[in-house]
Amino acid sequence: MTAEATKVQIVEAADRLFYERGYEHTSFADIAAEVQISRGNFYYHFRTKDEILDAVIRRRLETTQAMLDGWEAEGAGPVERITSFIQILIVNQTKIMAFGCPVGTLTSELAKLGHPSQAGATGLFSLFRHWLARQFGLMGRDGGEADQLALHLLARSQGVATLASALRDKAFVEAEVQDMCAWLSAQVPVPTHLQ
Amino acid sequence: MTAEATKVQIVEAADRLFYERGYEHTSFADIAAEVQISRGNFYYHFRTKDEILDAVIRRRLETTQAMLDGWEAEGAGPVERITSFIQILIVNQTKIMAFGCPVGTLTSELAKLGHPSQAGATGLFSLFRHWLARQFGLMGRDGGEADQLALHLLARSQGVATLASALRDKAFVEAEVQDMCAWLSAQVPVPTHLQ
């Protein structure tokens, strides 16, 4: 196995375990077992736990950006694209009901640890924030307003994810997603001649 | 010091530290240092970390119920009472921007740990849920609808708390609180003769 391929496997395993078990609760031994390498070999690729966390955050930034780019390409207009965002709660329902939102739970954990990578994790929120703001901009909202709507929707989806993992209530998630879609429709400006 | 008084001090310190640093990241030594007793003495009062967590959750259930009872007594009507709930985001703003919501972050952490006290922590959400549902009931909503509104508001405040601790943006919190209050006003049924 090339060094790079092993490194990628480690980061993928760490990414999943950090999400499912939390950063602190995941040990090198856990990750090494997942990738089926020895702890010793592990240190050839990453010297500290913080280095792995940084690599995981970088990877998440990349995959998130790729996902947003995909929605941008697929979605005919801003409403369809924002709907893709809202629908993650349905698409990833099983994992979210078990472990919450990967972004929200990581930032919360790092905040309590006072961890230096907090800023990196917050960058994940920024990606969504600016992408959403751009979409609301395309819907005719000016900069400040578009950003506020983006944060609003981001907060709502965070809240649903948190309650989803606490209550494990599928119907609740679906009702909230419906409500967010309805809210989104209400944001579409009505053409002047129909008012 | 009586055994009971020391025990209370331990639970108070653990409550604060579990919130600020997280459950796993808080050690017995941390709590003992806070209460200024030795680690040895500590084990006279609590034999395992799970026992402390249970005591902390019981304490939170009590203080939360007391808070809700207080709002019930003070608030003239359901709208004023629900406003008290929304305003926690302002009243506890500093701590929430630093550590998120104590209920949401604890349930998230315990979910990832697969901890047996998950149900206890979820009980904290239930307290808010049923209290809020009762208030919406007083506003004329039937049972199912009142519960859905309660969960909706609970989710929104969770989302604001999560983003607040990630972004540390006071203006965002205040704007969302304003928006929730406006939403609440819109839930007040308009008397038939004015429609």
Next chain:
DNA sequence: GTCTATATAGAGATAGAC
């Protein structure tokens, strides 16, 4: 009830053989 001292397990991290 409170202490010091200690047992034991697991973590992160390193050294050096292959």
Next chain:
DNA sequence: GTCTATCTCTATATAGAC
């Protein structure tokens, strides 16, 4: 690049003196 063996530190938890 991968391994085994080991160091060190910190955590939970216990034993027993006072």
